[in-house]
Amino acid sequence: GAGVSQSPSNKVTEKGKDVELRCDPISGHTALYWYRQSLGQGLEFLIYFQGNSAPDKSGLPSDRFSAERTGGSVSTLTIQRTQQEDSAVYLCASSLGTSLYEQYFGPGTRLTVT
Amino acid sequence: AQTVTQSQPEMSVQEAETVTLSCTYDTSENNYYLFWYKQPPSRQMILVIRQEAYKQQNATENRFSVNFQKAAKSFSLKISDSQLGDTAMYFCAFMTNNNNDMRFGAGTRLTVKP
Numbered sequence: 001g002a003g004v005s006q007s008p009s010n011k012v013t014e015k016g017k018d019v020e021l022r023c024d025p026i027s028g029h030t031a032l033y034w035y036r037q038s039l040g041q042g043l044e045f046l047i048y049f050q051g052n053s054a055p056d057k058s059g060l061p062s063d064r065f066s067a068e069r070t071g072g073s074v075s076t077l078t079i080q081r082t083q084q085e086d087s088a089v090y091l092c093a094s095s096l097g098t099s100l101y102e103q104y105f106g107p108g109t110r111l112t113v114t
Numbered sequence: 115a116q117t118v119t120q121s122q123p124e125m126s127v128q129e130a131e132t133v134t135l136s137c138t139y140d141t142s143e144n145n146y147y148l149f150w151y152k153q154p155p156s157r158q159m160i161l162v163i164r165q166e167a168y169k170q171q172n173a174t175e176n177r178f179s180v181n182f183q184k185a186a187k188s189f190s191l192k193i194s195d196s197q198l199g200d201t202a203m204y205f206c207a208f209m210t211n212n213n214n215d216m217r218f219g220a221g222t223r224l225t226v227k228p
Contacts, residue, residue, distance in 0.1 A: 048215065
């Protein structure tokens with residue numbers, strides 16, 4: 001079946017603009033994660049959704065970052081008033097649950113803020 | 115704080131030889147899960163192998179095996195009979211039942227030479 005998809009693949013934006021990044025998880029996966037991967041670094045957890053529960057936003061770096069998950073499926077990560085330090089690859093992953101269940105990653109969105 | 119450390123930024127190995135990637139972690143939890151992910155140039159994160167901390171037996175997946183030393187908080191990955199397709203970034207990751215975020219190391223860039 002289809003894996004996790006993300007769009008756009010690449011996004012270049014000017015400093016100060018808002019951007020929206022989209023994630024389509026694997027059908028039936030209740031858990032969805034967003035990560036940020038800066039150049040040459042590991043992944044940094046941003047936010048986690050599980051079913052209809054309130055999301056875990058503990059990893060969001062500032063109030064310019066927000067995310068939604070509509071209908072328990074598609075998720076959108078929004079970055080307002082982008083800064084150059086926001087430049088990174090943003091990865092989305094989904095899984096059947098937490099911890100023991102494998103996270104399946106999308107190909108990521110490379111965001112460049114000029 | 116829970117941290118994951120990969121002390122080898124880059125490694126190389128000749129095709130068909132064996133290589134070991136190091137990973138150490140720090141946690142006060144007793145129940146947790148450890149993972150090795152592979153990220154080729156395509157950016158797609160792929161799960162290589164997974165270990166539950168309560169299991170004493172080291173996990174094995176074909177040419178990939180781990181050496182899990184719980185007391186030493188060490189979780190190394192051994193790749194046997196290395197293949198050109200193993201060239202990628204390898205990330206060690208850690209997750210507990212009590213947290214929703216998966217903690218990643220900074221990664222090791224492995225190059226398999228023909």
